[in-house]
Amino acid sequence: MxxxxxxxxxxxxxxxxxxxxxxxxxxxxxxxxxxxxxxxxxxxxxxxxxxxxxxxxxxxxxxxxxxxxxxxxxxxxxxxxxxxxxxxxxxxxxxxxxxxxxxxxxxxxxxxxxxxxxxxxxxxxxxxxxxxxxxxxxxxxxxxxxxxxxxxxxxxxxGLTQLIGLPLLAVLVGWAVGRGLRPLERLTQALASRAPGSRQPIQLDQAPQELQPVVQALNSQLERLEDALERERRFSADVAHELRTPLASTMIHLDTAMSGEVQPGTKTALISAQSGLSRLARRIEQLLALARIEAGAAAGQRREVDLVVLAMNVIDELAPLLGESGTDFAFLEHEQSLPVHGYEAALAALLRNLIENAMHHVPPGHGMVQLALERYGDKAVIEVIDNGPGIPAERRASVFARFHREASSSGDGYGLGLSIVQRAAQLHDATIELLDASSGRGLRVRVTLPLFASAKAASPLSASE
The missing domain is CATH 3.30.450.20 (PAS domain)
Structure with a gap:
């Protein structure tokens, strides 16, 4: 200009x-x-x-x-x-x-x-x-x-004054502007290389006088941001501690009361209270999962996570719930290892909510849920397939909104599952697709995310449907 x-x-x-x-x-x-x-x-x-x-x-x-x-x-x-x-x-x-x-x-x-x-x-x-x-x-x-x-x-x-002077002036102006903006490049590099959660102030050697107020304002803003994130993390931990303990205690008391001789009406009320507390506990767990995902992304560092190992841990955690629901569950591991670069807590929440969401939409007593992990080129693909009613194509975009529930849901969820899945996918630059199941009935949720760098170099291209 x-x-x-x-x-x-x-x-x-x-x-x-x-x-x-x-x-x-x-x-x-x-x-x-x-x-x-x-x-x-x-x-x-x-x-x-x-x-x-x-x-x-x-x-x-x-x-x-x-x-x-x-x-x-x-x-x-x-x-x-x-x-x-x-x-x-x-x-x-x-x-x-x-x-x-x-x-x-x-x-x-x-x-x-x-x-x-x-x-x-x-x-x-x-x-x-x-x-x-x-x-x-x-x-x-x-x-x-x-x-x-x-x-x-x-x-x-x-003419020589213009022909020689203008290009020379352009070179000198470009050099002067580039030299003047060099501190901004150093500031950009300092911000890009800054570790999440770091409280170390940004230091620019020999920063020009015009840029010093900007650096000071950035350091002040980053300090306030870290304070806010720290308060949020502490709040999430306090909520988890303060709510889980009384809920667990209340559930134990209800179990004790129901084990004794009570009137039929009283027992029905106790069962309803126990069911309500279970739903409340589940809702709190989902809200805390969202908070942990956000806090982990803000303060934690990405690391190598093996999706196969993580999926086994999640399945072990959900095994009692799968047994109680009578759902026929299958885990198809096409690879012995699928390393990705990400946040373990967020990926675990993604897998857990995908499986639970499928369980809530399958027919009671004879539902089928399938989890498949496979490699496709330099991508890892997660698929969760169920034999429920599925979701019409025109409504698939809206199911990721928080507290949205499909009428076909038979569980006691609160419409947070797919919202948690979407946020976890965003943190890992992943894509989510809602497709029809290959059997013609049900829903197939496909999540595609990049493999870890070392895995990309070593992995052969495999075909996947």
Whole structure:
């Protein structure tokens, strides 16, 4: 932008200066002709025409030095052959002339002024001065190519200033701007390499005075952000501790009360209370899972996580729930190891909620859920397939909203499962697809995420449907 502004300003100024200089040069050259004519007129007035030409003789011709002799004499061009003059009497007869203007056509009128002529292959600019008192006419001429050479030299001088000056100015401005923005590059690198959760202030050596307030404001803002994240992590831990303990205690008391002899109505109420507490515990667990995912992404470091091992741990954790629901569960591990780069807690929450969400939508008593892990090129693919009613294509985009529940859900969830899955996928640059099951009934959820760098280099390409 700076270079464009300079070009936009300097080019019009250069063009204006060029045309103005040409105009002034032409006027100066015309003025030189007129001044020479008036000088010659004064000399003639003092000496008289008779002293220049005797009666009856032809015109007196002033010789012009040759070009070769001219170069030897002046070591270069003197323009002597490109200027000349004529002296005419009141009848238009030539009395005195230079050799180069000896055959110049006579003027159309003896009125003083400028005229243009072309003869002997050259154009001439001629000034005519009429001195009626002395009965003489003086004509001063200059070749047009001489004038063009002078104006060309001026235009070259002006043009070189633009042609050389502007690129040089662009290079220098680019260097100056790049050097001035170098501290910003260092600041960008410092922010990009900053570890999550770090409280180390950003330090820029030899930072310019203009950038110091920015660095100070960034350090202050980062400190406040880390304080807010730390408070959030502490709050999540406090909530988990404060809610789990009373809920677990209440569940134990309900189990104890139900184990004794109670009235039928009381037992029904106790069962309802136990079911309500179970749902409340599940909802708290999901909310805490979301909080842990966000806090872990903000403060933790990514590391290598084996999806196969992680899936086995999640299945072991959900085994009691799978047994109680009577769901037929299958785990298909096409690979012995699927290492990815990510957050273990977030990936565990993703797998857990995918399986639980499928369990809530299968037919009670004869539902089927299948978990498959496989490698596809440099990607790891997670698929969870169920034999539930599925989700119509037009409603699949809305199921990721928090607290959204499909009418076909038979569980006691609160619509947070797929929201947790989506957030965990976003943290790992993964994609989620909701597809129809290959059997024609049910839903197939496919999550694709990048493999760990070392696994990409070692893995062969495999086909997957």
């Amino acid at each position: 700076i270079i464009a502004v300079l070009v936009a300003v300097l080019l019009p100024l250069g063009l204006y200066s060029y045309h103005s200089t040409l105009k002034e040069t032409r006027e100066l050259l015309d003025g030189r002709l007129a001044q020479s004519a008036r000088t010659l007129d004064v000399l003639i007035q003092n000496g008289g025409v008779a002293s220049i030409r005797k009666q009856g003789q032809g015109p007196l011709i002033v010789p012009i030095i040759g070009r070769k002799a001219e170069e030897e004499l002046m070591h270069g061009r003197t323009y002597e052959s490109e200027v000349g003059y004529q002296l005419l009497d009141r009848h238009g007869q030539i009395q005195l002339t230079t050799a180069n203007l000896a055959r110049l056509p006579l003027p159309h009128t003896l009125i003083s002024g400028f005229e243009n002529y072309f003869f002997e292959g050259y154009g001439w600019r001629v000034f005519t001065l009429t001195d009626e008192a002395n009965g003489v006419v003086i004509r001063m001429g200059e070749r047009d190519d001489s004038r063009r050479d002078i104006t060309h030299a001026l235009s070259v001088d002006l």
